[in-house]
Amino acid sequence: MVKRLLFAFACFVTLLIVSATTAYASYGIYVGSERTADGSVLIGGTGDEVSSHWLKIEPRQKHGPDETIEVGVTGEATFPGELIEIPQVEETAKYISMDYSDYEGFPAPLTNGGLNEHGVAGRDIWSPSRQALIDMTPEPQRGPNYSDLSRIAMERATTSREAVEIIGDLMDEHGYSTYGGNSHMFADNEEGWVVINFAGGEGLWVAERLGADEVRMSYPGYIGDIPEDYQDDPDFMGSDNLISFAEEQGWYDSDSGEPFNVHEVYGDQDAPMRSETVEEIEGRLTDMGSEVTVNDMMATVRDPIVSSDTNGYGQVARLTGDRRHDDLANLWVAPTGSVTAPFIPWYIGATEVPPEFGEHRYMTKGAASNFLNPDYQSQEATEFAGRTFKRLMYHTCEHPDKFLPEVNEALEAFEEDMLDEQQSVRDTAYALYNAGQEDLAQEYLTTYSTERAMEGLELGQALLGSIEARTEVLYGIREPEGDQINSDGETIDCNPAEDSE
Structure with missing residues (x-):
């Protein structure tokens, strides 16, 4: 330590x-x-x-x-x-x-x-x-x-x-x-x-x-x-x-x-x-x-x-x-x-x-001083993966000794499953390309990446819900001591040595 x-x-x-x-x-x-x-x-x-x-x-x-x-x-x-x-x-x-x-x-x-x-x-x-x-x-x-x-x-x-x-x-x-x-x-x-x-x-x-x-x-x-x-x-x-x-x-x-x-x-x-x-x-x-x-x-x-x-x-x-x-x-x-x-x-x-x-308003330049462009209404209504995993980071890094090992274990297991199937994905797509079915091959690759992305988001949601609930029971949600939400230099990390427990 x-x-x-x-x-x-x-x-x-x-x-x-x-x-x-x-x-x-x-x-x-x-x-x-x-x-x-x-x-x-x-x-x-x-x-x-x-x-x-x-x-x-x-x-x-x-x-x-x-x-x-x-x-x-x-x-x-x-x-x-x-x-x-x-x-x-x-x-x-x-x-x-x-x-x-x-x-x-x-x-x-x-x-x-x-x-x-x-x-x-x-x-x-x-x-x-x-x-x-x-x-x-x-x-x-x-x-x-x-x-x-x-x-x-x-x-x-x-x-x-x-x-x-x-x-x-x-x-x-x-x-x-x-x-x-x-x-x-x-x-x-x-x-x-x-x-x-x-x-x-x-x-x-x-x-x-x-x-x-x-x-x-x-x-x-x-x-x-x-x-x-x-x-x-x-x-x-x-x-x-x-x-x-x-x-x-x-x-x-x-x-x-x-x-x-x-x-x-x-x-x-x-x-x-x-x-x-x-x-x-x-x-x-x-x-x-x-x-x-x-x-x-x-x-x-x-x-x-x-x-x-x-x-x-x-x-x-x-x-x-x-x-x-x-x-x-x-x-x-x-x-x-x-x-x-x-x-x-x-x-x-x-x-x-x-x-x-895709692009959302979270942390996007100008979001605090402009209303949403109606053209982005449907996209903005969806859950933003970047924001979900930020929330997971904030809860996990509040007590990293407790939560980081289990988050890493889940993410690595999820990635290992995907790594194991990559050769099969490439072979399947190549067979379609080789048969002259370029549109079908691209549709297959798009569907594959999209499905895995949504599964990853679901995993993030499950981890977030679990860790947030246990944080409330075990530690409570820590209230800030200052009145400035923006950092003046210090940033959040998941180093266990910085555990606030």
Whole structure:
């Protein structure tokens, strides 16, 4: 208990250190194919934002030759900017993501990535730049923001390497609108990449390849030493000025004989490159050798060390070489923090999201000052999965020693049943595709994911009802002592060391 309390305190201190740059801390985890039990690549994580989140299946679309997309940030952002138009491509890919409604003057809907029909998965993770770069950020700034880059990568990339090249080209041509520094993690069934976009308005970016034998947690996104000929090295990419700009500022001397360490040169100078959280989780997964499973990745994303009320969702993608049909790839998504919410498998072939998992007014920007749009009346009338599992989280995390083990046991058993049936689901869908019944195959995958999602919601309702009733009998509903319902920094987590019992 003492060890866990000290570790939780260290995590809290780490978050405080970076709070001046970014209020919350999304994360991403990569496990290469030589580290997994079935030879797949695993990538998972979450997005942490004060906002509503909802599942979105964006279809493949064709676009006109003169069509453009609006990118950037508004004057309401922490670092004010101006929106600009950039060209859209002729055709964009189908992808699954969790969208959300509000962050720092960044136009909604926002995304941190997801999974596209080409089997490319993406995560978006904070990565604070050094203060001197933050101070250089022009006003107004122009260029795509982190969400624009993530969405465009999902729309266009056919490999994780191509996702990096797309982001680099966009920054080189159109600039970049920052909130203080950001990173991306991309993966396909062969490799992964970490990309860092730096503040400062100088177009600085760098990327490092993650191989088949690697484990990486971005929390925040980090890159260490890179070779000076990084642009000629297949394991690295970056802007042309990556090293030359650092030399101009006196932050690096190429004649010193010292390696160019990205974090030491461009990262937050008051924070370690790898936090204790990163060392703990990377070490835990590495110690599993070559036996990491999807279950292990789900358990890692669910760990209360990093899964809490700040999570908007949880995601896990298993990327394999089984490309019989693009529609057979799936993304496991928890509708809010997965510490008390189940992962549901959503297939690329699915065409609809049940209204319970779609957009609702809970935590949506503008909900407190506007009435409901009648167009959303029916959808809003349904139970919102995100809100249900938030309530379950709040009751569970009030007394985690008592309730968290049973919630985890139920969620893991539910997920285990779904994991066992995935091969059968893919085989059935493929047989329909192979017989030329594409519409029927997509209907089958849509029905499957929808039914499992509703079963997960029913499980959440049962757990919530049981735990709420026992909380009232065993402990009573604790009354708040203050008069401010909104937090001024402290957040809810399910760490047993914080049990209020």
